[in-house]
Amino acid sequence: MPLAFPLLAGPGAITAVIISLETMGLVTTVLSIVLAIAATYVTLRYSDRIYRILGRRGSLIVTRVFAVFVAAIAVQYVVEGVKVLFAL
Structure with missing residues (x-):
């Protein structure tokens, strides 16, 4: 938490x-x-119910998928920042 x-x-x-x-x-x-x-x-x-449904392996998979998703958003922000920086 x-x-x-x-x-x-x-x-x-x-x-x-x-x-x-x-x-x-x-x-x-x-x-x-x-x-x-x-x-x-x-x-x-409902985290306890979600964990019971997904199990340990499912929770690990969901964690890794969301980590990739967050990394993609971070890369998008960096690319947009570089575009703005060099456009000036």
Whole structure:
């Protein structure tokens, strides 16, 4: 549980909110925050049931798939930053 807090409200999450606010606007950003909070609540609330369904191996697979997903988002941010940096 303590590792979840830096991921939910750490520098990466704050940066994502700032970028979303600048590119998508206030309504979309607030809606995405509310959806993230709801998804987090449901996931944490039913984590024991989810783990029983997935099992140990399924949990490891889901963890690795989401790690690749987060890495892809990070690469996208870096590429966009480099584009903006060299476009000026």
